[in-house]
Amino acid sequence: MSIGTGSVARYERYALIFDPSHSRLGTEALALVERGIDPLFASDPDEAQLLALQETGRVGALIVPGTLPLSLLDTVIDRISPQLWAGRAAVVVVDPPADRALLRALRDRDLSWLLREPYDAAEFRFVVAAALATDDKLDPRSGLRVPISMPAVVTVGGARRDGFVRNVSIGGAYVALEAPPDTGASVRLALDIGDHPLEVNAAVAYCQATGAAGRAVRESGMGVAFRGLCEAERAAIAAFIDERISSFRF
Numbered sequence: 001m002s003i004g005t006g007s008v009a010r011y012e013r014y015a016l017i018f019d020p021s022h023s024r025l026g027t028e029a030l031a032l033v034e035r036g037i038d039p040l041f042a043s044d045p046d047e048a049q050l051l052a053l054q055e056t057g058r059v060g061a062l063i064v065p066g067t068l069p070l071s072l073l074d075t076v077i078d079r080i081s082p083q084l085w086a087g088r089a090a091v092v093v094v095d096p097p098a099d100r101a102l103l104r105a106l107r108d109r110d111l112s113w114l115l116r117e118p119y120d121a122a123e124f125r126f127v128v129a130a131a132l133a134t135d136d137k138l139d140p141r142s143g144l145r146v147p148i149s150m151p152a153v154v155t156v157g158g159a160r161r162d163g164f165v166r167n168v169s170i171g172g173a174y175v176a177l178e179a180p181p182d183t184g185a186s187v188r189l190a191l192d193i194g195d196h197p198l199e200v201n202a203a204v205a206y207c208q209a210t211g212a213a214g215r216a217v218r219e220s221g222m223g224v225a226f227r228g229l230c231e232a233e234r235a236a237i238a239a240f241i242d243e244r245i246s247s248f249r250f
Contacts, residue, residue: 013060066096
């Protein structure tokens with residue numbers, strides 16, 4: 001079954017969720033809808049294959065729980081991966097057990113994406129979107145925003161306030177902050193990108209109230225555009241984004 005919504009910009013491909021155990025992935029499907037990704041849901045291999053065949057060319061990713069027995073996982077992948085745009089590279093395994101032999105077995109199956117507990121809706125949406133995306137969309141230079149939870153200090157007109165960066169790209173970030181300054185305001189943002197303390201100028205591109213529809217992050221705050229980054233700062237942010245992406249890969 002697929003679920004649609006209104007004015008949020010939609011991905012062109014579906015994400016097929018296979019979950020015979022009816023875990024939290026069914027609930028996560030609703031979060032995907034709100035963030036522009038339309039899911040299909042199946043709990044039986046035959047049903048999953050039928051959905052994939054009915055939507056030939058439009059199923060872009062397969063999401064499975066990490067608790068699936070390998071024999072069942074192989075059955076589902078063998079049936080579904082030929083319908084995926086990137087084959088096995090578009091499979092996401094959610095919270096596999098921390099067992100080296102199992103992780104090695106999953107890597108040996110040429111799977112690319114995993115999501116470990118604890119994770120939030122933004123991280124779930126990111127890894128599914130990554131599985132749906134082409135490699136060029138995962139290049140930091142493409143404007144890719146990666147989800148994080150990082151303390152930051154925002155300085156506005158000489159007043160310092162504590163916030164949290166919830167996602168970051170080479171060009172900007174989303175900062176969760178109560179009562180953010182108005183759009184267009186100049187701010188100073190201090191945060192740690194990996195091992196690199198970073199303090200940059202930025203401008204408020206938009207403000208958001210709590211629970212805004214269609215956003216990867218639902219907290220109140222502001223999207224900011226960085227201003228005047230030097231090449232070293234851009235390189236540090238790009239390296240951090242690459243490292244963050246790698247945390248979702250086998």
